[in-house]
């Protein structure tokens with residue numbers, strides 16, 4: 002095999018993919034019929050489900066602006082980065098400081114293939130295929146890449162990815178392993194589906210789990226709070242995602258306001 006050629010990968014087009022369903026909900030074009038069917042199962046339960054995806058992108062952009070502009074972070078590790086979309090992390094960060102380095106990680110090789118277009122635009126952005134369910138291997142792969150210095154403060158972004166870990170995956174243990182890698186002065190930004198105790202959250206979780214996608218856990222405030230153990234929460238804390246330092250693009254009256262939470266923690 003040609004050593005220079007990208008590693009071959011197989012795309013199972015018979016199954017919905019998280020990245021493509023998300024792309025569809027955001028109004029993108031990188032999706033298949035099987036993805037649209039899974040998204041429609043969600044829409045049957047909560048017609049405004051696409052607003053969660055949009056609110057999440059907005060939260061992510063606000064989080065990146067805070068980290069780079071206010072917290073002075075110059076290294077970002079975006080785990081579960083997804084397909085390129087409007088306002089990608091490297092674009093938002095490097096618009097504030099061109100020197101910010103960004104490593105995108107996703108376990109879907111299709112994301113790697115699409116992100117090559119991003120790689121072509123600057124040398125401070127890289128993408129790797131790795132799985133959050135094996136955090137040690139993931140961080141070792143990122144270290145070996147050499148773009149980020151993980152002995153200096155950095156921020157790890159976990160935007161819309163941890164809810165795709167099942168309870169059997171042990172998200173508490175995985176998040177603890179991720180936090181172990183944070184040196185003092187580092188940050189962790191997290192957004193996640195929220196079980197606010199109402200039937201809509203439960204019904205939507207069933208649609209995510211059994212309507213074609215196969216993942217998407219809605220977890221309680223208590224469960225999400227535990228993911229920040231040992232970190233100091235940045236104001237306003239762990240809150241409904243749209244309440245986290247809203248800007249002029251944040252919907253004050255979103256119909257999915259209570260279904261999504263977000264927060265940023267700092268390693269003391």
Ligand SMILES: C[S@@+](CC[C@H](N)C(=O)[O-])C[C@H]1O[C@@H](n2cnc3c(N)ncnc32)[C@H](O)[C@@H]1O
Pocket residue numbers: 019020023057058061080081082083084106107108109112131132133134159160161162165166
């Ligand atoms: C809903 S998208 C979020 C994309 C982006 N972070 C955002 O907030 O706009 C979730 C992404 O996480 C990826 N993902 C899911 N499970 C993962 C895992 N175990 N390891 C790495 N990536 C994962 C999916 O392939 C998908 O691209």
